Amino acid sequence: MDSALNILSYLSQGLWTTVSIFLAATFFSFVMAFFAGLCRVVKNPLVRGVTTAYVEIFRGTSLIVQLFWLYYAVPMLFGINLGSNWWVGVIAIALNYGAYMSEVVRSSVLSVDEGQTEAAIALNLSRVQRMRHVILPQALRLMLPEFGNYMIQILKGTALVSLIGLTDILYYGDIYRSTNLDEGPLAYLMVLIMYFIIALPLIWLSKKGEKISKKGVAG
Template sequence: MNDWSGYLLLILKGAQTTVELTVMGTALALVMAFMAGLGRLSRFVVVRSLATSYIEFFRGTSVFVQLFWAYFVLPMVGFTLTPLQAGVLALGLNVGAYGAEVVRGAVVAIGEEQRNACIALNLSRYQRMRHVILPQALPLMLPTFGNNAIELLKGTAVVSLISLGDMTFQAQVVRSQTGNTLIPFATILALYFAMACLIGFGMRKLERRMSLGLDGMRR
């Protein structure tokens, strides 16, 4: 690479990896958030205990340590992961633990009158959750989910520690090869900001769309 256009392509290649990490990590985080969040509301003590243990463990330990465990320790017990898989696993489980409390709080926030109406209609627990509670709780979750997705995006920088070529890793490569710090890190700063703005815009649009007709449901 003889000019800055080549270095820019290198950073953009890293941006692709960052997007992959963000999308897959967010998908895993959403699954874990709903499983653990609803698990904490379960009637069964074992399910509640497992959900609580997961949430407290991943909120109470560093994502750096979780990433190193996923990439360096799991192979010792027979689970070998690629750097990308380790990054998705660590980030998804970590952010999912925070999202679980968002799910639990939003479900609990639905008024008691809604639950009483479900009981009066003889709806099962699944029917109440599926058709009445979650449709009203989901718009309450979306703003915080958006913040969590942005935090996950920014957290993808930790994967550079296991030599995965995300934006931060590639910026460090460019800096080491050119001796210039300003240009590569200003570039990834702008890229992170643009991606965060895109996530925020998408979540606000989704929130408005899902809120349509919600007032009528609550009446």
């Protein structure tokens, strides 16, 4: 028990890196999701084409490949520096899950009943007003459970940043194991438990979201 607490306090050095990357990546994933999701339901074929390409490319390759690509390839290709490894991690996760979540936004927007659009047109609302005051408020509740699930995925994705040299929970777990080999199982178990504790509110959120999305609303 003593060594478990020891390990926990050692691992907590990486807690802030994990949490800050999780929060920033979640924020930017939502921005990307709404931006790309809404771009895919506009009329302009060019805008739609470009965003579809973005979504399919990032959904079609894996997060770890994208992370390495941003980490190794982008500086070589464009000669730009993405700032710090922290930003590389945040951008890779945000682009990846933003692409997945934009599908949630798109399908929720499309699943709002046609009659709502027609009624809004009859009331002489503009396209933007229709989306903002009629469609989106109804679509949002449909998105909730999926968003909860994707936030858990984002949290799990943050573990990858230890591979590009960031000092997150997993990084400290690795260091601890390599210096105390026989305590390896306990070290990784504690790492898993720390992730699980962070995930608990997200699990609760996605279950709550499921209830909200099912409640009320005719049809």
